[in-house]
Amino acid sequence: xxxxxxxxPWSEIIATSARGTLMGxxxxxxDSQQQIRRLYQGKRWIICKLQFKNRWRAVMSPxxxxxxxxxxEATALAAGHRPCAECSREQFDYFRILWAQANPRLAxxxxxxxxxxxxxxxxxxxxxxxxxxxxxxxxxxxPNGSFIALSSNAQCYLVFDGNLxxxxxxxYTQKLxxxxxxVVQVLTPKAVVRTLALGYRPAIHPSAYAPSAKNxx
Numbered sequence: 001x002x003x004x005x006x007x008x009p010w011s012e013i014i015a016t017s018a019r020g021t022l023m024g025x026x027x028x029x030x031d032s033q034q035q036i037r038r039l040y041q042g043k044r045w046i047i048c049k050l051q052f053k054n055r056w057r058a059v060m061s062p063x064x065x066x067x068x069x070x071x072x073e074a075t076a077l078a079a080g081h082r083p084c085a086e087c088s089r090e091q092f093d094y095f096r097i098l099w100a101q102a103n104p105r106l107a108x109x110x111x112x113x114x115x116x117x118x119x120x121x122x123x124x125x126x127x128x129x130x131x132x133x134x135x136x137x138x139x140x141x142x143p144n145g146s147f148i149a150l151s152s153n154a155q156c157y158l159v160f161d162g163n164l165x166x167x168x169x170x171x172y173t174q175k176l177x178x179x180x181x182x183v184v185q186v187l188t189p190k191a192v193v194r195t196l197a198l199g200y201r202p203a204i205h206p207s208a209y210a211p212s213a214k215n216x217x
Contacts, residue, residue: 003060004036007068009078009147009156009167009187011125011132018169020069021205023048024081029066039130043122047076052087073202074158078147078188080125085114095200102194124189134187140180143197147187156187160208171207
């Protein structure tokens with residue numbers, strides 16, 4: 001029985017047998033029976049490497065943080081996470097420098113500290129009753145790495161090189177030509193979208209580069 005520890009671009013935590021390429025956490029979310037009891041604990045939502053300094057963890061150990069897993073970095077960013085300042089220090093420094101340049105009114109510093117970024121991201125990712133914040137924007141203005149939805153259903157898409165790639169726990173499936181005349185629902189937080197637009201390139205799952213059908217054919 002797969003554990004409920006996989007994160008979707010909607011910030012939801014689901015159970016799936018599909019494996020992720022990155023780990024992360026939002027604090028201790030599970031109980032003694034390894035059941036998820038809360039969406040997050042605190043504002044520190046991070047993205048971690050699967051391997052770091054030969055450390056080993058028993059997943060969902062009692063009273064320790066809940067190990068979460070992501071298809072790729074673009075998925076984690078859409079969910080509201082940011083690179084870890086310990087295991088991914090170089091990536092975090094690159095992210096925060098571009099984040100500050102892309103959001104000068106928010107950052108107030110060339111290298112904002114991790115808790116500062118966490119506070120901003122938390123305001124942009126979660127509303128009352130733990131509801132994910134989304135917003136509307138013209139698809140033509142969204143950079144690669146952004147996640148969008150074309151309707152109110154759960155299916156979401158990665159904006160990627162002139163196409164929209166349908167997300168699934170196993171990888172990207174259907175490829176649609178990008179219809180730039182649409183206004184869409186954006187899942188990736190605004191400050192992160194601005195960071196992507198300035199040139200931050202998140203890691204994308206290999207399935208995004210595989211041949212795929214276009215326009216649903």
